[in-house]
Amino acid sequence: MKRAYNFNAGPAALPEWVLQEAKEHWLNFNDTGMSLMELSHRSKDYEAVHNEAKELLTSLLSIPDNYDILFLQGGASLQFTMVPMNLLPENQTAYYALTGVWSEKAIKEAAKLGNTAISVSSKDDNYTNIPDPQKIELPKDAAYLHITSNNTIYGTQWNNYPTSLSVPLIADMSSDILSTPIDVSQFGVIYAGAQKNLGPSGVTVVIIRKDLIKEDTNLPTMLSYHTHAKNNSLFNTPPTLGIYLLSLVLKWGKQQGGIEGIASINKEKAQQLYDVIDQSNGFYRGHAEEKSRSKMNVTFTLPSENLTKAFLQEAKEAGFVGLNGHRSIGGCRASIYNAVPLDHVVELAKFMKDFQNSHL
Numbered sequence: 456m457k458r459a460y461n462f463n464a465g466p467a468a469l470p471e472w473v474l475q476e477a478k479e480h481w482l483n484f485n486d487t488g489m490s491l492m493e494l495s496h497r498s499k500d501y502e503a504v505h506n507e508a509k510e511l512l513t514s515l516l517s518i519p520d521n522y523d524i525l526f527l528q529g530g531a532s533l534q535f536t537m538v539p540m541n542l543l544p545e546n547q548t549a550y551y552a553l554t555g556v557w558s559e560k561a562i563k564e565a566a567k568l569g570n571t572a573i574s575v576s577s578k579d580d581n582y583t584n585i586p587d588p589q590k591i592e593l594p595k596d597a598a599y600l601h602i603t604s605n606n607t608i609y610g611t612q613w614n615n616y617p618t619s620l621s622v623p624l625i626a627d628m629s630s631d632i633l634s635t636p637i638d639v640s641q642f643g644v645i646y647a648g649a650q651k652n653l654g655p656s657g658v659t660v661v662i663i664r665k666d667l668i669k670e671d672t673n674l675p676t677m678l679s680y681h682t683h684a685k686n687n688s689l690f691n692t693p694p695t696l697g698i699y700l701l702s703l704v705l706k707w708g709k710q711q712g713g714i715e716g717i718a719s720i721n722k723e724k725a726q727q728l729y730d731v732i733d734q735s736n737g738f739y740r741g742h743a744e745e746k747s748r749s750k751m752n753v754t755f756t757l758p759s760e761n762l763t764k765a766f767l768q769e770a771k772e773a774g775f776v777g778l779n780g781h782r783s784i785g786g787c788r789a790s791i792y793n794a795v796p797l798d799h800v801v802e803l804a805k806f807m808k809d810f811q812n813s814h815l
């Protein structure tokens with residue numbers, strides 16, 4: 456069976472190797488006579504998978520010893536609540552960089568729990584860019600700075616981070632974690648829903664500096680980072696299947712040459728599509744300013760609504776899936792996460808050129 460050209464924004468394409476590997480062990484995991492899904496989360500076989508996923512992530516992202524990795528549920532959206540609940544004291548203010556709809560949603564949740572303020576914003580520019588990270592200055596009452604490292608809807612991405620902050624930097628990396636090397640020690644917390652670069656939906660990865668994990672008996676037990684850190688994310692039943700698939704995605708990542716290998720393929724994929732946009736004489740227009748372009752979500756418009764409709768229809772007929780822009784901005788979007796093969800992107804680039812030539 457031919458695999459679809461899947462450009463969905465999330466849930467998104469998974470590496471074929473991961474699906475084959477899971478299929479191979481589907482009915483009988485590790486000679487247990489059971490599927491992974493049927494194992495107790497307290498069993499040795501499951502615990503080995505759980506810990507291996509943590510080790511693989513640690514090695515791929517070079518996560519220092521003073522960080523904990525948590526496997527939670529509730530999506531990145533629950534982190535919009537857990538971050539301020541755990542890290543925003545009453546007499547301080549949480550600062551947010553507003554670079555798209557997901558940062559708007561994050562600040563909205565934080566505002567229900569404490570004082571919040573916007574540090575920088577590209578809202579007036581219709582979220583076409585990322586403000587200069589080195590110009591961000593925070594007042595003394597700041598508890599942390601929250602950023603969305605890749606703006607899935609607008610197709611913009613931070614390509615460097617503030618370096619001289621005196622407070623923890625918190626990043627929602629849902630749509631670009633594991634796509635390029637990062638220095639984890641620059642961050643207090645990194646969180647990501649799995650369903651773009653890490654696996655299927657259902658597990659949320661939180662990487663948190665240990666000194667930020669504090670016991671607070673007033674917090675609801677399940678919403679406290681301390682609960683999950685103290686129990687190796689096994690306080691309650693974790694999403695075992697999601698964590699198993701995450702471990703396979705991470706193994707696949709190693710096979711790609713680790714984070715450097717993944718990043719170099721991602722660069723090439725993004726270049727393929729941005730070259731078509733830049734060489735189209737304005738037929739395709741990128742939403743993002745060039746310096747803020749995302750290597751994960753390529754957003755663009757065509758000269759008219761009718762042409763956009765025709766593009767999406769013809770693309771669908773040619774086997775391309777998920778190219779509609781998000782309902783809040785329209786146009787088109789190609790999500791080219793880690794698992795989207797280079798040859799699928801090459802096919803899309805070719806389709807875009809052919810479409811332009813036949814509709815001039």
Ligand code: PLP
Nearest residue numbers: 530531532557607627629630648
């Ligand atoms: N943050 C970003 C950057 C996203 O792209 C998304 C989903 O697309 C979310 C948060 C919400 O994630 P979830 O559906 O896991 O709550």
